[in-house]
Amino acid sequence: MAGSSARRIWALMYRHLTLYRRSWPRLLDLMYWPVLQMVVWGFVTSYLAFGAPGGGRPALAGQTATIAAGVLLGGVLLWEVTLRSQMGFAISFLEEVWSRNLGHLFVSPLRPWELVAGLAVMSLLRTVAGVGPAMGLAFLLYGFEVWSLGPVVVLFFAALMAMGWAVALAVTALILRHGAGAEALAWGVMFGIAPFAAVFYPVAVLPGWLQPVALAIPAAHVFEGMRAALIDGRIAWDHLAWAVVLDGVWMAVAAWIFLAQFHAARVRGALLNIGE
Amino acid sequence: METPALLVEGLTKTYTPGAKPAVEGLTFTLPMGETWALLGGNGAGKSTTIAMLLGLLVPSAGRVVALGHDMATDRFAALARMNFSSPYIALPHRLTVEENLRVYAHLYGVRDTERRIAELVAEFALGEFARRPAGQLSAGQKTRVALAKALINRPALLLLDEPTASLDPDTGDWVRSTLERYRAEEGAAILLASHNMGEVERLCSNVLMLKGGHVVDAGSPAALLAKYGRDDLEEVFLDIARGRARAEAA
Numbered sequence: 001m002a003g004s005s006a007r008r009i010w011a012l013m014y015r016h017l018t019l020y021r022r023s024w025p026r027l028l029d030l031m032y033w034p035v036l037q038m039v040v041w042g043f044v045t046s047y048l049a050f051g052a053p054g055g056g057r058p059a060l061a062g063q064t065a066t067i068a069a070g071v072l073l074g075g076v077l078l079w080e081v082t083l084r085s086q087m088g089f090a091i092s093f094l095e096e097v098w099s100r101n102l103g104h105l106f107v108s109p110l111r112p113w114e115l116v117a118g119l120a121v122m123s124l125l126r127t128v129a130g131v132g133p134a135m136g137l138a139f140l141l142y143g144f145e146v147w148s149l150g151p152v153v154v155l156f157f158a159a160l161m162a163m164g165w166a167v168a169l170a171v172t173a174l175i176l177r178h179g180a181g182a183e184a185l186a187w188g189v190m191f192g193i194a195p196f197a198a199v200f201y202p203v204a205v206l207p208g209w210l211q212p213v214a215l216a217i218p219a220a221h222v223f224e225g226m227r228a229a230l231i232d233g234r235i236a237w238d239h240l241a242w243a244v245v246l247d248g249v250w251m252a253v254a255a256w257i258f259l260a261q262f263h264a265a266r267v268r269g270a271l272l273n274i275g276e
Numbered sequence: 277m278e279t280p281a282l283l284v285e286g287l288t289k290t291y292t293p294g295a296k297p298a299v300e301g302l303t304f305t306l307p308m309g310e311t312w313a314l315l316g317g318n319g320a321g322k323s324t325t326i327a328m329l330l331g332l333l334v335p336s337a338g339r340v341v342a343l344g345h346d347m348a349t350d351r352f353a354a355l356a357r358m359n360f361s362s363p364y365i366a367l368p369h370r371l372t373v374e375e376n377l378r379v380y381a382h383l384y385g386v387r388d389t390e391r392r393i394a395e396l397v398a399e400f401a402l403g404e405f406a407r408r409p410a411g412q413l414s415a416g417q418k419t420r421v422a423l424a425k426a427l428i429n430r431p432a433l434l435l436l437d438e439p440t441a442s443l444d445p446d447t448g449d450w451v452r453s454t455l456e457r458y459r460a461e462e463g464a465a466i467l468l469a470s471h472n473m474g475e476v477e478r479l480c481s482n483v484l485m486l487k488g489g490h491v492v493d494a495g496s497p498a499a500l501l502a503k504y505g506r507d508d509l510e511e512v513f514l515d516i517a518r519g520r521a522r523a524e525a526a
Contacts, residue, residue, distance in 0.1 A: 004385050007382050010382055011380070012379075015368060015371065015379045018371055018375050019370055023370075095368075096368075099366055099368040099370075101365070101367060103332065103362070103365035104360075104367065104380070107330045107360045108380065109352045109355045109356040109383065109385070110383055267333075269291065269327055271333075272365065
């Protein structure tokens with residue numbers, strides 16, 4: 001059974017990887033936005049930290065400038081992990097909707113959890129392919145090395161990816177419910193969460209009534225942890241623990257929504273014509 | 277006694293509570309090794325029935341047991357030994373024919389994948405376009421690829437929705453021969469929905485005539501022809517679809 005599951009998950013991966021093997025524009029598209037974000041924010045950071053050449057003093061100085069650069073560039077890179085993992089998952093699902101292939105998938109022995117696992121692995125690969133070059137660029141152009149945060153950065157990545165998958169699973173459920181009409185959410189939902197996820201500023205900056213909302217978002221705890229590592233040089237285990245717990249809650253809720261909508265789609269007969 | 281390919285009891289589907297059921301009280305047993313047809317006009321309930329048999333649609337009442345597995349509780353065990361083809365559900369159009377077959381070979385756990393793909397490519401004469409993206413194929417070629425996909429796991433139960441739609445008469449005849457041979461060699465059961473009455477007369481040992489979600493008549497093509505006093509199944513179909521009296525009762 002385990003072997004069969006692995007093979008069915010591989011079938012989904014092979015289906016998507018084949019597309020990338022043959023299409024360089026698709027590969028380029030994976031890297032394009034993360035790299036562009038890094039370039040833009042890198043120059044903003046460079047300007048704040050070092051000023052314009054021949055044009056006066058930098059806005060920040062010394063250690064403050066270094067920390068600000070780390071907070072901004074770290075924020076950009078880590079947020080891209082969340083964004084790309086969510087989009088990588090949801091868009092891989094949308095590929096099946098666009099190609100009107102869901103009917104064939106759902107009459108095969110592919111279990112719903114295997115579909116989710118396949119999409120999650122594709123999301124991981126897409127995120128690595130997308131964010132990896134941006135990380136390299138951050139180091140080459142601006143001397144920012146995200147790994148300088150220490151091994152804890154792996155936990156940051158994992159927590160952010162899990163949040164991306166949870167959001168993507170909920171988006172996928174909405175696509176099952178509303179069809180391709182819910183497609184816009186796959187592209188835009190994370191941008192709506194970003195202001196409350198404390199990517200570039202501490203949760204304390206938000207109005208008091210908004211802070212509980214922010215603290216219910218796993219990413220907010222990761223970014224608090226990132227700032228603790230950069231500014232204080234310590235690992236904020238409490239924030240990491242909260243991020244992991246909240247990820248678990250988000251995943252459980254998203255899985256429940258997905259399974260409920262999958263069942264509802266089977267009751268309505270929507271699985272055959274979901275691309276319409 | 278051999279386990280039937282399909283055991284369908286009181287199968288009913290109502291999409292909206294209080295509305296007229298799309299399918300009501302459908303009961304039949306499809307034995308292994310036979311080809312049966314679901315016939316009926318548009319809205320008769322054929323697609324709804326096939327979707328319920330495949331587990332794509334949850335029935336409002338009744339049950340489906342496919343290859344000995346209850347589709348409500350154990351559908352994945354049955355689905356591994358079933359397959360389905362419809363011209364209305366596409367295969368990923370950017371993948372080549374071979375790649376599509378490989379994906380489904382993995383999904384169905386086919387052993388010796390490459391050999392099975394080569395067999396199907398030869399059997400369905402797909403070689404000329406096996407490395408072409410599925411989206412670039414003609415309608416007839418797509419239908420052949422979809423049928424090859426439907427046979428990738430050598431299913432014991434094959435459900436087909438208009439298997440020869442979009443095919444020229446020669447290719448259609450060739451596909452029908454292939455299906456007949458497959459059923460005979462593998463002892464498989466085939467249930468097809470078709471509007472091609474000649475195809476049904478040639479392939480099917482039994483026909484379920486659907487109208488308004490009910491089986492209004494059933495029997496072998498020869499028995500139905502005799503019962504309605506007609507020369508071909510198309511006239512029988514029209515008699516039933518238009519509510520004309522049976523010849524025997526007239």
